[in-house]
Amino acid sequence: MAPRKQQEIFDATLRLVAEKGYDGLTVEGVAERSGVNKTTIYRWWPSKAALLGAALVESDVLGFEPVDTGSLRGDLVALVEGVIRLLTEPPAADIALAALAAAVRHPELDARHFFADRLAKEREIFERAARRGELAASADPMLVIDLLAGAVWARVVLRGLRAPDDFAAKAVSALLDGV
Template sequence: MAPRKQQEIFDATLRLVAERGYDGLTVEGVAERSGVNKTTIYRWWPSKAALLGAALVESDVLGFDSPDTGSLRGDLVALVEGVRRLLTEPPGSDIAVAALGAAVRHPELDARRFFADRFAREREIFERAVGRGELKASADPMLIVDLLAGAVWMRSVFRGLRVDDDFATEAVSALLDGI
């Protein structure tokens, strides 16, 4: 399948899940919105769960580039800022909350691939920091990411509070400098 058409299918999938939730997402709806036949979609993805899982990882809408600012602190601030934008600015916020929230209720939607893909990219931040002597090799990168990204999720999604522009800097400082 042509990469452009694949992105159109992923875009339609993510926008539909944002609008209708996982239960309202259908392969027929994705086919109609993306202008392809539903048999084409089923040829590549055997179910709506497989399609949404692929869209979460492969879509340009939720794209992610690992920051490289030259310092661990700068990289973590940029990472937290990226999570903040993802969870607070449309269309990413609508998509992330709907799709990843559905993963909790629907085990057939394997969101682990989404998080594994993100963490594989984030790992570079910690490898560079160890190489520069900013971080002990024994530090747990996943714990650090979970603490920081979890803080954004908690504040923006679960508590429904505004995440201020200085939140990323404050969260990273609290983690790296201690409370």
């Protein structure tokens, strides 16, 4: 399938799940909105769970590239600010929250690929920091990401509070300088 057509299918999938939730997402609806035949979509993705899983990883809307600021601190602050934007700015926020709600209730929707794919990219930050001698060899990238990204989820999604402007700097400082 042409990459552009595929992006249109993914966009339609993510917009539909954001608007209607997972229960309201149908391959028929995606076919109608993207102008691609339902049978063609099913040939590539055998279920709506498979389609949404692929869209979460592949769509440009949730695309993620770690920023190289020249320091571990700067890179991590940029990463936390990116998660804040992901969880607060439409359309990404509506998509992320609808996908979370769906993944919690529907184990057949495997959101693990989305987070595994992000972590593979986030590892660059830690490899650069190790090369600069900023990080102990024993540092655990997944744990650092879980602490920092998890803090944003906790503040914004669970507590339903705004992240203050200095949230990213303070969260990174708590990790790098201690509480």
